[in-house]
Amino acid sequence: MNILITGAASGIGYDLARVLAYRHHQVYACCHTEASYEKRKSEETPYLHFRKLDIIKIEDLSILEEIPFDCIVNHAGIAIGGRLIDRVEEGKLEENFEVNVWATMRLIIRYIKDCQKENRSGKVLITSSLAGYFPLPYLGCYVSTKTTLTMLSQILRRECKLENLPISVKLIQPGAYHTGFNQLLLSGVEEEKMYQKGRKLFFLLEQNETHTIVNKMVKAIESSSSKFLYRAPCYQAFLTKCYQIFSKV
């Protein structure tokens, strides 16, 4: 398969790209900046290709016309932490939504339209987060983007089904993995007590290896089943389910 992955210069996206290339897919691992692209391009193989793609830059989206991608993995994201009132005033809530939601949705819609124009089927993976179910104080900007992304993925999937579009939509919900992403999120939390609480929480929850979620994503890409939701690690998915059942809003 020809597979495009956004935000693949590091973390889960990078690990996924390497596993998929090992499995002989043609993988286009996209890097946010020229600098991250330069850093990665020497690692290219006949199966693993690097490209520069900043999802908020409309001109970068032309990569979709280069290759008929069988699957796009919308993995790029940013994490802005801190007091909601302050972050709204500073325009940071908007910034977090711009990358995680609007730019992601623009890329997806462009891909679906290209598939329709060329009369081919396609697959869309959307990386949301288990955190999107928890109203976490001081992490609200980021968490709310993921709640929105989860809802949009569900709606997009239903609309594609109702209209018989040959587009398969898969929702990926990772728990906490130690990629540096959560530390970036916490770095925005200025309140010392909350920062320390967050540090402890991630210390307890974060998985050092990404293979549990990467394996789920590989399954979502390679399988032709209609399964929609892929979560890992297992115990965090279970805890989230319990929270969904027992929490009273």
Ligand SMILES: NC(=O)c1ccc[n+]([C@@H]2O[C@H](COP(=O)([O-])OP(=O)(O)OC[C@H]3O[C@@H](n4cnc5c(N)ncnc54)[C@H](OP(=O)(O)O)[C@@H]3O)[C@@H](O)[C@H]2O)c1
């Ligand atoms: N790690 C976790 O615990 C966890 C849990 C749940 C969900 N997730 C989700 O997984 C995704 C990636 O997280 P990760 O843990 O793999 O961390 P990561 O390595 O920091 O991955 C995020 C990637 O997105 C890229 N990116 C940021 N803005 C971009 C833009 N405008 N255009 C293109 N790429 C952009 C980053 O590039 P630069 O670094 O160069 O900016 C980085 O490569 C995120 O969507 C996150 O919400 C992570």
